[in-house]
Amino acid sequence: MNPEKRENPLTRWLLIATIALLALVLGLQLWQMFGPDDAPPSGPPAQEASPPASSSQPSGSPASGVSPGKAAMIEDVQALNPSLPFEDLAALSAEELEQLWETGAPGLPIGISAAAQAAEEYAGTLAVDSVTSETDPELDEAPPHYEVELHHPTLGDFEYQIDAYSGQVLEGAPDILKSVQASGGPQEAPGTPGGQAAPATQSPAPGTPAPGAQAPASNTPAPSPAASGEEAAKNAAFAHAGASAADASSLRCKLEWDDGQQVYDIDFWVGDTEYNYKIDASTYAVLEAEQERQGRPAGSQAAGAFIGEEAAKRAALDHAGVSASGSGFLKCELDEDDGLWVYEIEFRAEGVKYDYEIDASSGAVRKAEQEH
Numbered sequence: 001m002n003p004e005k006r007e008n009p010l011t012r013w014l015l016i017a018t019i020a021l022l023a024l025v026l027g028l029q030l031w032q033m034f035g036p037d038d039a040p041p042s043g044p045p046a047q048e049a050s051p052p053a054s055s056s057q058p059s060g061s062p063a064s065g066v067s068p069g070k071a072a073m074i075e076d077v078q079a080l081n082p083s084l085p086f087e088d089l090a091a092l093s094a095e096e097l098e099q100l101w102e103t104g105a106p107g108l109p110i111g112i113s114a115a116a117q118a119a120e121e122y123a124g125t126l127a128v129d130s131v132t133s134e135t136d137p138e139l140d141e142a143p144p145h146y147e148v149e150l151h152h153p154t155l156g157d158f159e160y161q162i163d164a165y166s167g168q169v170l171e172g173a174p175d176i177l178k179s180v181q182a183s184g185g186p187q188e189a190p191g192t193p194g195g196q197a198a199p200a201t202q203s204p205a206p207g208t209p210a211p212g213a214q215a216p217a218s219n220t221p222a223p224s225p226a227a228s229g230e231e232a233a234k235n236a237a238f239a240h241a242g243a244s245a246a247d248a249s250s251l252r253c254k255l256e257w258d259d260g261q262q263v264y265d266i267d268f269w270v271g272d273t274e275y276n277y278k279i280d281a282s283t284y285a286v287l288e289a290e291q292e293r294q295g296r297p298a299g300s301q302a303a304g305a306f307i308g309e310e311a312a313k314r315a316a317l318d319h320a321g322v323s324a325s326g327s328g329f330l331k332c333e334l335d336e337d338d339g340l341w342v343y344e345i346e347f348r349a350e351g352v353k354y355d356y357e358i359d360a361s362s363g364a365v366r367k368a369e370q371e372h
Contacts (some may be wrong), residue, residue: 066090069328069349071096076351081105094328099139108162109130109139115146118167123150124175139164152176156230156255156264164355173257230255233264233279238276240286244269255281263287299343306360312343315363316356320370322349334360342366 014181066074074177088108089097096109110118116133117126125131134149144164151157160172230253230315232292238244245251248268256265262281267274278288307315317324335344341360346353357367 012236053215058087058265063246065324066131067081067328069098069326070094073101073328078102082106084108093137094348096137097328098330098353102266103139103144107139107165109144110162110167112137114167115162115164115294116148118162118169119150119172120149122160122169122172122174123158124177125150125152128152128177137164145170148172150176159256169260176185194226230264232284233281234266236279236286237268237289238267238278240289241270241275241291243275247307306341307358307363309334311363312345312358312360313347315358315365316345316347316354316368319356319365319368320349320354322347322354326350 017020030098030149031054032046044322070090073094074086074097077089078084078086079095080101081104081238082192084105084107089100092100092109092111096112100109112135116131116135116350119135120131120133123131130153132151134151138145138147146162146164148160149157150160150164155176158173158176161170162168164168234245234251234253238248247270249270252266253264256263258265258278264277264281265278266277266279269275273291273293276288276290277286277291279285280287313324313329313332317327327347330346330348330353331344332346333344337357343356345356345358348354353371355369355371359366
């Protein structure tokens with residue numbers, strides 16, 4: 001019998017067995033890939049139904065008291081960082097949301113109220129009801145922070161920087177009430193040099209000569225009380241400028257800290273020249289003096305003739321063709337530019353940022369810019 005004929009059936013059976021084995025392996029692999037997904041069909045859909053409920057929160061935001069314009073800004077921020085909750089973002093101002101969006105929304109800032117409280121705790125003025133605060137977000141600076149200005153009715157203004165995400169105090173004076181009293185700044189006794197009160201042993205009662213003092217000295221007329229605090233600082237600036245208080249206009253005087261030293265920052269105009277001074281708060285020495293001729297018109301605008309912020313906002317919105325309900329205002333500030341007072345206004349609407357300058361007296365649009 002021919003051997004080749006005997007080998008053909010064997011080869012054919014081996015080939016069939018190999019094909020069957022491959023088909024079995026392929027079937028097992030297909031079952032492992034697709035079989036378990038068919039077993040629990042109810043599990044994943046139930047879990048997938050919850051995200052739409054939470055993602056619908058922004059669309060219901062107007063019911064929570066959030067305007068459509070602000071809701072749109074929140075959605076823009078959440079598009080960058082979906083982990084930020086809608087309600088927490090709604091507690092932020094439009095300016096904070098704008099800066100958060102510009103920086104990529106790295107996290108949730110502490111907010112204006114928390115920043116002001118952190119500054120007051122550090123300054124030791126939480127129990128003082130007369131202290132007021134003004135807070136500006138600077139989330140787009142490095143490091144991101146809030147600038148807090150505390151105003152005391154007698155001690156003046158104090159500036160602080162608070163980290164926008166940790167609440168840590170980056171800059172500012174601690175316990176200002178104690179430090180100011182210790183330095184004797186605005187509370188100095190009249191007529192004493194350096195702002196320090198004279199010892200009690202050097203202040204005899206009227207008519208009683210001090211030990212070692214000569215009798216004629218007690219008969220000399222008492223000198224008139226010297227100016228102190230803010231008035232003394234202004235007088236020092238006027239004397240250095242060769243001007244008087246009657247000559248000055250647009251006077252501004254603010255008590256602040258500069259590199260750990262308390263100074264009065266004073267600005268005023270005499271004619272068409274602007275003066276800027278830094279006066280030591282204890283000795284009233286002139287630390288810095290600058291002057292610049294601006295060519296300011298003689299009849300500069302008076303603040304009483306201004307149209308007001310609300311009218312300026314309406315002028316900007318009307319020019320942009322945007323409704324107040326659909327916009328989020330970022331800034332509205334009164335500023336002077338070469339003797340002309342204008343309202344600088346910024347707002348967002350439908351993903352567009354608008355920048356306007358409105359004449360403070362006439363309400364005319366002096367500048368209009370858009371940024372998409």
